[in-house]
Amino acid sequence: MSIPTLQGLQTALSGLLAEQQAIDVTGHNITNANTEGYSRQTAVLQTNSPLRIAALSSITGEGGQLGTGVSVATYTRIRNTYLDAQYRTQSSGLAAAGTQAEELQQAQGAFNEPSSAGISSQLSAFWTAWNSLADSPSSEAAKVSVVSSGTQLTGTLHEVDAQLQMLEGQVAQQYAAITGPSGPVQDDATQIAQLNHQIKLSLQAHQQPNDLEDRRDLLVDKLSALADVTVAKETDGTYTVSFGNGAKPLVEGATVNWPQALTAAAGGQLGALLELSSPAGALAKYQTALDGVAETLASSVNALHTATPFFTGNTAATIAVAVKPAEVQTSSTGAIGGNDVALAITGLRGGIVDQGYAALVEQVGSDVQNAHNDQTNAQAVVAAVGNQRQSVSGVSLDEEMTNLITFQRGYQASARALTAMDEMLETLISHTGVAGL
Amino acid sequence: MSDRITTGMVAGSTLADINAAQVAMARTQQELSSGKSILEPSDNPYGASQALTLQSALDGFTAYEHSAQDGISWLNISSTALAGIDNQVQRVRELLLEASNGVNNHSDLSNIATEVQQLTEGVKQDADTQYAGQYVFAGTLTTTSPYPQGKNDVYQGNAGTVSRGLGPGSSVNVSVNLASVLGNGKEAEDGKLLDTLRTIAQHLNEGTPAAVEALASSDLKNLDTNLDALTSIQAEAGAITDQLNLAVSRIQGLQATATQQLSNVQDANIAKVSIEFSNQQAAFNAALHAGASIVQESLLEFLH
Numbered sequence: 001m002s003i004p005t006l007q008g009l010q011t012a013l014s015g016l017l018a019e020q021q022a023i024d025v026t027g028h029n030i031t032n033a034n035t036e037g038y039s040r041q042t043a044v045l046q047t048n049s050p051l052r053i054a055a056l057s058s059i060t061g062e063g064g065q066l067g068t069g070v071s072v073a074t075y076t077r078i079r080n081t082y083l084d085a086q087y088r089t090q091s092s093g094l095a096a097a098g099t100q101a102e103e104l105q106q107a108q109g110a111f112n113e114p115s116s117a118g119i120s121s122q123l124s125a126f127w128t129a130w131n132s133l134a135d136s137p138s139s140e141a142a143k144v145s146v147v148s149s150g151t152q153l154t155g156t157l158h159e160v161d162a163q164l165q166m167l168e169g170q171v172a173q174q175y176a177a178i179t180g181p182s183g184p185v186q187d188d189a190t191q192i193a194q195l196n197h198q199i200k201l202s203l204q205a206h207q208q209p210n211d212l213e214d215r216r217d218l219l220v221d222k223l224s225a226l227a228d229v230t231v232a233k234e235t236d237g238t239y240t241v242s243f244g245n246g247a248k249p250l251v252e253g254a255t256v257n258w259p260q261a262l263t264a265a266a267g268g269q270l271g272a273l274l275e276l277s278s279p280a281g282a283l284a285k286y287q288t289a290l291d292g293v294a295e296t297l298a299s300s301v302n303a304l305h306t307a308t309p310f311f312t313g314n315t316a317a318t319i320a321v322a323v324k325p326a327e328v329q330t331s332s333t334g335a336i337g338g339n340d341v342a343l344a345i346t347g348l349r350g351g352i353v354d355q356g357y358a359a360l361v362e363q364v365g366s367d368v369q370n371a372h373n374d375q376t377n378a379q380a381v382v383a384a385v386g387n388q389r390q391s392v393s394g395v396s397l398d399e400e401m402t403n404l405i406t407f408q409r410g411y412q413a414s415a416r417a418l419t420a421m422d423e424m425l426e427t428l429i430s431h432t433g434v435a436g437l
Numbered sequence: 438m439s440d441r442i443t444t445g446m447v448a449g450s451t452l453a454d455i456n457a458a459q460v461a462m463a464r465t466q467q468e469l470s471s472g473k474s475i476l477e478p479s480d481n482p483y484g485a486s487q488a489l490t491l492q493s494a495l496d497g498f499t500a501y502e503h504s505a506q507d508g509i510s511w512l513n514i515s516s517t518a519l520a521g522i523d524n525q526v527q528r529v530r531e532l533l534l535e536a537s538n539g540v541n542n543h544s545d546l547s548n549i550a551t552e553v554q555q556l557t558e559g560v561k562q563d564a565d566t567q568y569a570g571q572y573v574f575a576g577t578l579t580t581t582s583p584y585p586q587g588k589n590d591v592y593q594g595n596a597g598t599v600s601r602g603l604g605p606g607s608s609v610n611v612s613v614n615l616a617s618v619l620g621n622g623k624e625a626e627d628g629k630l631l632d633t634l635r636t637i638a639q640h641l642n643e644g645t646p647a648a649v650e651a652l653a654s655s656d657l658k659n660l661d662t663n664l665d666a667l668t669s670i671q672a673e674a675g676a677i678t679d680q681l682n683l684a685v686s687r688i689q690g691l692q693a694t695a696t697q698q699l700s701n702v703q704d705a706n707i708a709k710v711s712i713e714f715s716n717q718q719a720a721f722n723a724a725l726h727a728g729a730s731i732v733q734e735s736l737l738e739f740l741h
Contacts, residue, residue, distance in 0.1 A: 113489060120492065124493040128500045134601070135573065139569075316666065323585065335577035336579060338577035350493060354490065355490070358489045365485050365621050366483075394444070394445045399443075399445075401736040
């Protein structure tokens with residue numbers, strides 16, 4: 001069998017077309033260099049089926065295969081699913097640490113320490129007022145100052161307690177907003193389900209839905225900041241997405257199962273919010289400790305101020321000064337110039353009340369510090385994994401430029417091959433068979 | 438390090454580095470402008486709780502120093518009053534010796550008696566000395582005059598004591614027990630100063646040989662005993678003043694130590710932070726410069 005005369009033209013044409021497609025892909029990459037979640041794509045070039053030539057050699061009679069050019073087998077997106085899984089794990093850890101750090105930082109702000117307006121300074125001013133009263137027990141002004149510094153102290157205790165309470169409320173609100181019907185979980189899950197459907201249809205039609213898959217992966221990345229996410233890729237190309245520690249998968253094929261109950265073990269921002277607002281969470285713990293400070297303050301002062309209780313209430317929210325200036329007791333005998341009670345209360349400075357409060361401040365401080373450290377570490381890990389992912393999937397403009405030149409030259413070369421063929425045929429058509437004319 | 442560096446990676450990491458440099462600089466700037474290394478408890482949780490404790494202790498030292506100074510003033514006023522009483526009693530003693538030399542007639546003695554009565558009132562006036570509106574010799578009944586002017590010499594105060602705090606659980610009694618020297622007057626017949634003074638005046642007014650005799654013997658003896666007692670409470674007041682002065686210098690020493698400690702815990706080391714700041718500035722400039730040149734550079738610059 002001989003080679004068809006025009007085969008060479010077809011081969012050169014396939015080169016032209018393939019290079020053109022490769023240039024198209026390069027253009028797609030370049031235009032999407034800054035698109036979030038985009039994975040670079042390559043046109044996978046493949047040789048065409050060869051032409052069988054039964055007896056190439058007239059001497060040996062052996063056949064051969066003649067190449068017929070090139071075509072684009074598929075467009076592949078370059079992506080490492082292992083790095084995706086790693087990135088999502090770290091991203092939920094980072095979001096959890098970030099949320100903790102942010103909320104605890106606010107709790108720390110509520111205490112406003114060290115400052116002249118914090119509980120510690122007010123407590124100190126309260127003891128100093130008792131000291132002044134001990135110096136002039138019959139002074140009405142000194143008694144007024146004891147009562148007003150006590151009122152200021154209890155007022156600050158109320159304020160800090162109220163701010164912690166408010167923070168707890170904000171945390172719960174934030175959780176409700178994220179998990180609500182118009183929240184990001186519902187939104188992202190719905191879009192993933194839609195993409196699952198489209199991807200499945202594309203695959204059934206033997207089309208590689210690279211860009212749809214990128215968009216779906218980006219949505220899963222976003223979900224991974226909200227809670228721990230695991231993804232299983234089904235044989236039909238759809239994702240089954242487990243979210244937090246929900247009982248059912250969040251997305252299964254084209255179905256969305258939301259809302260679902262999550263617990264503090266859900267991870268990510270939602271897990272951190274649940275943990276913060278739980279009865280065993282940091283905010284509740286601070287409130288309990290602050291109540292403890294208020295209770296020791298009330299009980300230790302009242303134990304010395306025996307005529308009438310100086311403070312009523314035994315929580316940070318309820319503690320209040322119960323006496324009028326005239327009822328402030330300075331001596332155990334009731335003598336106007338006696339100051340043994342005032343001296344004893346002065347002696348409470350630096351005692352269990354101050355120590356309890358300093359310990360609470362230290363606790364809050366070290367919680368915030370730990371949360372910040374966790375956040376910094378998680379940030380470093382996420383950055384590292386993100387870089388690895390970028391290293392695999394990201395578009396390098398230098399590389400694309402090089403590819404562009406390569407493919408352009410390839411195109412030019414194919415065109416030159418076509419010209420050569422054409423010239424060959426020209427010789428055949430125009431310059432042969434004219435003998436004797 | 439990755440094998441393949443993409444345009445996005447370069448831009449991202451440059452931005453992250455510039456951000457990090459800025460965060461570090463902002464922190465250092467805060468330290469410099471506030472002069473504190475602990476701006477929030479999370480900067481140094483243990484240090485922050487230490488700073489709170491030290492600050493409260495410092496406030497306490499200031500208050501206790503104030504109390505001690507107040508006690509010193511109280512005792513100074515008391516000592517002045519005691520010295521006044523001492524002077525007047527010494528004058529009575531001189532008059533007593535003068536009256537008992539046997540050459541005075543009845544009217545001389547009567548004049549002396551009048552002076553003794555005046556001196557007695559003077560003693561009672563000194564006993565009514567007040568400090569900041571409080572009677573210093575009335576025990577804890579500080580708003581009651583212990584020895585009101587007039588015939589009644591009975592002590593109106595009580596046996597309570599007034600103290601000044603010098604530290605938690607440590608206090609000093611600043612009440613001088615003048616009533617133990619002055620007593621309750623003639624009716625009580627307690628042989629104390631007021632009893633003695635009133636008896637002397639009575640004997641002078643009587644002017645009988647027996648009375649004059651008594652002036653030289655029992656009255657003089659009683660007066661000397663009372664003077665001894667007065668001297669001893671004066672010494673006591675002096676001793677307590679010394680104790681308070683010592684306490685003040687001890688508290689000031691503690692204050693200095695606590696201030697130093699507090700500064701060590703919470704104040705920024707300006708020299709160190711300034712050098713850090715210059716380093717950070719240099720790093721920030723370098724990051725900006727590198728970012729500007731690396732991010733712009735690409736193959737595109739060289740293709741035509």
